[in-house]
Amino acid sequence: MSNLAVARVELLSRRTTKEGKIKQKLGVAGVRVDKCTICLNQFRPLQEACIFPCLHIFHESCALQLLRSVKNCPSCRQPIA
Numbered sequence: 531m532s533n534l535a536v537a538r539v540e541l542l543s544r545r546t547t548k549e550g551k552i553k554q555k556l557g558v559a560g561v562r563v564d565k566c567t568i569c570l571n572q573f574r575p576l577q578e579a580c581i582f583p584c585l586h587i588f589h590e591s592c593a594l595q596l597l598r599s600v601k602n603c604p605s606c607r608q609p610i611a
């Protein structure tokens with residue numbers, strides 16, 4: 531397929547809360563990411579992510595599977611050219 535950009539998820543910062551939980555901030559190509567809204571799982575560092583033209587970002591594998599049947603962004607419904 532296609533003209534979608536693929537980039538790796540990067541760890542932007544990481545800290546430990548008072549409760550001992552690890553909070554990480556993740557980004558893809560400079561855009562903050564949290565969950566993939568296709569599979570509802572958190573992104574993890576070094577995963578491959580697909581950047582849609584509307585700048586919504588999903589796991590590459592989730593996006594590829596979705597785009598077999600759908601040609602719109604699942605977040606904002608913008609068509610994927």
Ligand SMILES: [Zn+2]
Pocket residue numbers: 566567568569570571588589592
């Ligand atoms: Zn996903």
Ligand SMILES: [Zn+2]
Pocket residue numbers: 582584585586603604605606607608
């Ligand atoms: Zn979108």
